[in-house]
Amino acid sequence: MTPAELSQSLFDLIQDVSERRREADASGVDLGLTLADVAVERPRNRDHGDWASSIALKIAKPLGANPREIAAELAAGLEQLADVASVEIAGPGFINIRLEAAAAGALAKTIVDQGAVYGTGHLYDGLKINLEFVSANPTGPIHMGGVRWAAVGDSLARVLQAEGADVTREYYFNDHGSQIDRFARSVLASYLGEATPEDGYGGAYIGDIAANVLANYDGDVAALPRDEQQEVFRSIGVDLMFTEIKDKLHGFGVDFDVYFHEDSLHESGAVNRAIERLREQGHIFEADGAIWLRTTTFGDDRDRVIIRSNGEPAYISGDLGYYLDKRERGFDQCLIMLGADHHGYVGRMMAMVSAFGDEPGVNLQILIGQMVNLLKDGEPVRMSKRAGTIVTLDDLVDAVGVDAGRYALVRSNSDSQLDIDLDLLGKRTNDNPVFYVQYAHARTCSVARNAAASGVERTVFAPELLVHDSESALLGVLQEFPRVVAQAAELREPHRVARYIEEVAGYYHRWYDNCRVIPLGEEPVTDLHRTRLWLNDATGQVIRNGLGLLGVTAPERM
Template sequence: MTPAELSQALHAVLTSAVADGAVSLAADDVPASVAVERPRQREHGDWATNVALQLAKKAGVPPRALADVLAERLRSVSGVSAVEVAGPGFLNISLDTAAAGELARTVVEAGPAYGRNTTLEGQRINLEFVSANPTGPLHIGGVRWAAVGDSLARMLQASGAEVAREYYFNDHGAQIDRFARSLLAVARGQDAPEDGYGGQYIGDIAAQVLADAATAGEPDPLSLPEDEAQEVFRSRGVELMFAEIKQALHDFRVDFDVYFHEDSLHRSGAVERAIARLRELGHVFEADGAVWLRTTELGDDRDRVIVRSDGMPAYIAGDLAYYLDKRERGFDRVVIMLGADHHGYIGRMMAMCAAFGDTPGVNLEILIGQLVNLVRDGEPLRMSKRAGTIVTIDDLVGAVGVDAARYSLARSSTDSMIDLDLDLLARATNENPVFYVQYAHARTVNVGRNAADLGVRREDGFDPSLLDHVTEGTLLALLGDFGRVVAQAAELREPHRVARYLEELAGAYHKWYDQRRVTPFGDEVVDDVHRTRLWLNDATRQVLANGLDLLGVSAPERM
């Protein structure tokens, strides 16, 4: 019996109790589904639910009284071996061995689809992450968002949502001008401006701009007037830098559905249209020669200038236009992932959301990610050989590989700062979490190979009642919990939950492997015990593979 099947059984029990008057609830008060989860302590049963606590007030009875009614009926459900009422009204449910073991076949037959769910079905989500300025290589903070953002997108999709991964291309503003001036100066053999960008990559790009012009038979950019030369280095330099960022992300297994250019908002008139919309809604006023957005009435700490007194739009004007554009493209939810230095940005963004008549925290969500520190030989890794002042995606991937980099960045809550020990992540030991999980998967594959060599075939027999060892009960309970973990990770925007789940599953599998043999030993004859355990082995392999895929990490067959 799967958790979904148990949930359906609970729903049926509740519905029948309402229908025959044993529970005084209106039909509309019966939830569409009843949530079940694993108890914290294994001895409390296989699954638990708090549905009696949720519905007792509406039913007009104490929670334990309602729980008693449901427990009595649930005990007669096929596959349920025991139901206990605990605490204020929890139902602790134990399944008989055969019903619990049947899950192994369910997982294997579902294959890659196991764990997928429909909790977010019908939602259209625009997920914006990374969005690094195209003025230098992707730094370690952006790499964290690449790993977390792409993993989150996979989990949202696995939960039924329609997701667009979006990269906001910051190609408008002062930082791009400083980048262009830096390239031009270095191309002339001069130092970059004091407020410009440094590092070997500036020289590399400047040289490439000159080489590309020569190859195309174009005038030498250095022979052009100052404004024209700077424009050549700006347009071509940004193009080259962004191509490098896109390639680095692709190699990191992160690709975007939309690359949105900030400059297009200003060229298309989208900024003016957004301001006009807010003016119609009564949130815009003029003072001191500037145009303001009245955000203090919407939760912000002060009103915001959107057009300065010189007629130039302030930075927030682009945000207004960009948010409106996303909503007009049909997205129900806009999720933006920002670095720790943007924490003060939340108030104005939520006020902007409210100004358009939307609900902050629903139509607009902002996730803040904390800093990442790289450590090698016990010392912080402070800068890149190529970028000069930052640690880049290439530094991390070059040190530990894509799998370890993605997994280690996604396995911690984004609201906590993390230290990544590069020495640890490069080791093939159980202390390395990604190795620990990947090794468990490789071990399941190896068990399957050995079983095939010795004539153990799943299709020749399956008796779930034979999965009666405590390690098998623990493993089955974890396998059954996978779908709930995926749904919760998607709903809470916390992909690290899947990584931590996989580590727990790997640990349970290793313990089972140490105590239960899939292949015959010595003169043993192959029987249903071996075949049934192979089903459990292969079910674990499938869930490990599915979970690693949600994190964008490979599931190796040999290590």
């Protein structure tokens, strides 16, 4: 019996109890409950059973009854269900439910049969989501803040897709404005042997780009006037950085469906279309020779200049055009991942959404990520040898590899600052979380190989035999996977999947220590061994599915 089936049975019983009380009391009461309100949860103490519900405490007052009285009525109905072994009432009216062993153990076969589909759901069926993340400026290597978003963003996309969403991964290239000019001046200065401009970019990579520009330019740069030289280094240098960024992210297991260029917003007229749309809705005004958006109407602390008095677009103009462009492409929800330094930007963006007539927090959702520090020998890694001033994607991958890097970045809430211990991630011990999970998966594969060599096959499935406490506990945590995935998608928190599979690994290791799949010595192969192989393989499948949602491999040998 699944949690969904149990919730449905409990919901039906509540309707029966409510109806009986309405018949007994002409005044009656409509509880207004939906199935989502009648959730069952795993009790923290497994001695209390397989599932628990506090619904009696919530509905007792409107029904004019004592919670334990309502709990008793519901318990009586639950005990009639074929898969329920017993029901107990605890405290003021908590309902603790214990399933028959066969009903609980049936999950193992369900997981094996469903394979990669197990854990997926339908929370966002038909929903079209644009997920924009990383979007690092093409002025240098990707720093650790962007690397964190690469891991988290790609994992979130996978989780949303697991719940049925049509997700487009999008990278916004900031190739318009002053930062690109500073980058071009820096590369040109390197070529000319001049000092880095005061507001420019340093690091060995600038010299590398200058050399690559020369190798890719079909002409004599030295013969050009300085302004034309700068344009050569700008156009080719930016393209080279685009290519490098894409290649580095691909090597990190992150690819995008759309690479959107900021320049295109201004060249295509998208900004002007957005301004005219807002003007039609009465939210544009002109003052001091500039064009303004009246964002204070929607809670912003001040109105925002869109076009400056000199005719130059302000930064928010690109945001207006970009958001409207996404909505015109048919996206129901636009998710943007931004760094901690953009926290103050959220208010004006949400005011912009309201001005377009959309719903803030629904049509546009902004996720804020905090900084990442790499630690080596207990001290922060200060800078990259190549980038000069920042720690980069290459530094992380070179130190611990893609799997460990991705897992370390995604296993914590992205809204909290993160310290990554490179020494710990390099260890092949259970203290290293990615090793702990991957080793559990490899162990399930090893057990399966050894079982096959010993003649243990999944020819019989007798779930009523899975009665050991560690088996009940393992089945209990495996049952939770669909709920965890749905919650991770709903809350935009893929780290929940990582923490969950770590929990699964712990329960599996304890089960492995207590329950044998392979007979000892000359013992015959029994149905218990065969059934335990189903549970072993089910565990491997769940860990594999969870690692897949994080973009981390599930090795079969370690």
